[in-house]
Amino acid sequence: MPPSRRLRERIRGGIAALAIATTTVTTATASGPHIASINMCTDQLLMILADPDQILGLSPYARDKARSWMAADAARFPLLSGEAEDVLELKPDLVVAGRYTKRATRELLKRQGLKVVEFDAVRSIDETKQQIRRMGETVGHPDRAAVQIARIDAAVARARAAVARKPLRVLSVSRRGWVSGGDTLTSSLLATIGVTNAAGDVHLKPSGGFASLETIVAARPDFIIVSEGDDFAEDQGRAFLLHPALRDLYPPDRRIVLPERLTVCGGPMLANALDRLVTEFERVSP
Numbered sequence: 001m002p003p004s005r006r007l008r009e010r011i012r013g014g015i016a017a018l019a020i021a022t023t024t025v026t027t028a029t030a031s032g033p034h035i036a037s038i039n040m041c042t043d044q045l046l047m048i049l050a051d052p053d054q055i056l057g058l059s060p061y062a063r064d065k066a067r068s069w070m071a072a073d074a075a076r077f078p079l080l081s082g083e084a085e086d087v088l089e090l091k092p093d094l095v096v097a098g099r100y101t102k103r104a105t106r107e108l109l110k111r112q113g114l115k116v117v118e119f120d121a122v123r124s125i126d127e128t129k130q131q132i133r134r135m136g137e138t139v140g141h142p143d144r145a146a147v148q149i150a151r152i153d154a155a156v157a158r159a160r161a162a163v164a165r166k167p168l169r170v171l172s173v174s175r176r177g178w179v180s181g182g183d184t185l186t187s188s189l190l191a192t193i194g195v196t197n198a199a200g201d202v203h204l205k206p207s208g209g210f211a212s213l214e215t216i217v218a219a220r221p222d223f224i225i226v227s228e229g230d231d232f233a234e235d236q237g238r239a240f241l242l243h244p245a246l247r248d249l250y251p252p253d254r255r256i257v258l259p260e261r262l263t264v265c266g267g268p269m270l271a272n273a274l275d276r277l278v279t280e281f282e283r284v285s286p
Helices: 003-029 040-049 084-090 103-111 125-139 142-163 185-193 213-219 236-242 244-249 269-284
Strands: 035-037 055-057 094-098 115-119 169-172 178-180 208-210 223-226 255-257
Touching: 035 040, 040 094, 040 115, 040 125, 040 142, 055 084, 084 103, 094 103, 094 125, 103 115, 115 125, 125 142, 125 185, 142 185, 142 269, 169 178, 169 185, 185 269, 213 244, 236 244, 255 269
Parallel strands: 035 055, 035 094, 094 115, 169 223, 223 255
Antiparallel strands: 178 208
């Protein structure tokens, strides 16, 4: 074969290889819409269900270790200010937000022609599974959503089996005496696995409310649920939980520790929350 012909063949081969490589890269990076999140709960759903290259940015609280279950994973992605300006600069295909994310920001993004998909705050396991399914469809990966829903269902089954051996009555108490009511995600977790929430005896609003120390003591739950298990009070809000009256009635072996980051949002982390409850019940139960 003459040198010029061999050269032409090599060039054609190189072009063909480049075309194949370009097609492969395009397929890999075009796995779904490019998305920005401006809410901590949508941050977490997005990180679990979307491909990394679909995520353009996350909310300012995505790396909050106390409240975000995926704080460590969020370090891989840019943090947004939560305002409309930096989202507009990214030119995402769509924006995911909470229904209660700053309304002015959401409306400005819509007026600028961006598609904003809004997610409600969830109050039950069923609502959580609906949101997981919806986010899976939004990012183009419904199969991943199905896997995460199955994880939650399996965790529910494990928890039910674990607590069926002994009826339990608990009360979830947070800083300054905030008690989770019956219409909350924590209450849904308890009810689903067969644990009674003593909040009904405290007579608060469905969403919960602040209860006095005397009211909490009078409710006499078997255990209280707290978000932290240490005995350090960094401020007055935390000091409430370490008051001698509560500390004497509910020492460490009568406190169920369920970190806030497992229940502040509805998502796949509920499977971890349920497994944590089982571990804690086994720790404190004789």
